[in-house]
Amino acid sequence: MSEAVAVTIENGVATIAMDDGKANVLGNAMWDELEAAFDRAEEAGAVVILKGRAGIFSGGFDLKEIGKGAQEAITLTSRGSKMARRILSFPTPVIGVSPGHCIAMGAFLMLACDYRIGASGDFKIGLNESMIGMTMHHFGIELARYRIPLNYFSRAVINAEIWNPEDAISAGFYDRIAPLEQLGKAADMAAEMFGNLDIGAFKGTKNKSRKEFLALLDQCIETDLILPIS
Numbered sequence: 001m002s003e004a005v006a007v008t009i010e011n012g013v014a015t016i017a018m019d020d021g022k023a024n025v026l027g028n029a030m031w032d033e034l035e036a037a038f039d040r041a042e043e044a045g046a047v048v049i050l051k052g053r054a055g056i057f058s059g060g061f062d063l064k065e066i067g068k069g070a071q072e073a074i075t076l077t078s079r080g081s082k083m084a085r086r087i088l089s090f091p092t093p094v095i096g097v098s099p100g101h102c103i104a105m106g107a108f109l110m111l112a113c114d115y116r117i118g119a120s121g122d123f124k125i126g127l128n129e130s131m132i133g134m135t136m137h138h139f140g141i142e143l144a145r146y147r148i149p150l151n152y153f154s155r156a157v158i159n160a161e162i163w164n165p166e167d168a169i170s171a172g173f174y175d176r177i178a179p180l181e182q183l184g185k186a187a188d189m190a191a192e193m194f195g196n197l198d199i200g201a202f203k204g205t206k207n208k209s210r211k212e213f214l215a216l217l218d219q220c221i222e223t224d225l226i227l228p229i230s
Contacts, residue, residue, distance in 0.1 A: 003019075004024075004029065005033035013047050013195070014041035016041065016051070017053070023101075026058055026105050026106070027076065028065065035083065038083075047194050050096050050113065051096075052097070052099050054099050055100035057098035057109075060103050060128075061080065061104060080105045084109055092202070093114045093115065093194035094114050095114065095191060097117050097183060098123075098125070100119055103162075104132075107126060108143055110174070115175050116175045117175065117178060118174040120180070125164070126168075137220075138220040139220040140157075141157060144157045145157075146213055
């Protein structure tokens, strides 16, 4: 793997760590590396821990690539949707671990994970698209509708409200938080918990329960390729 994504597989757990030295922006190079990392994890049949670097999970799409033109923006957005869709249907559990800020497409990746752990502290979590002049794409709206409680949906998707880690649990972005120094232990405990499951039953139940939702997301991906995202 290249410098931005590192993969280690040990004792049935694949740790996929994003670290571009900055905000872990999600551009084409990062998507290439993440796809290859998930390929390795899938081949190994491993539980996945997807984590960021100290202080941040991801700040979202690479806005420099988004700004190259409408077609480039649509293509990059589609790659993000497809990655989130892959996590939602991944055959083994995916644990999202955020050591800090978790914004925009980074927050969508977190929403797609089966279990989400965030670091406590002065961090920001949420969907800021309306704040930065981006109309939410269909895929993002439906993923948010699926994972975010109804009484938080408008606040998150339309109002672009941003939460601290504690409030991000109620808003549906995290399942639990832990002090930064205990985040690794919390991730290991979650991986051990998932390791006790029958993975065949997990995969079957996960995909059966999400069958109609995944079909809807596939339609959204196609629609977002045709219509402008803003």
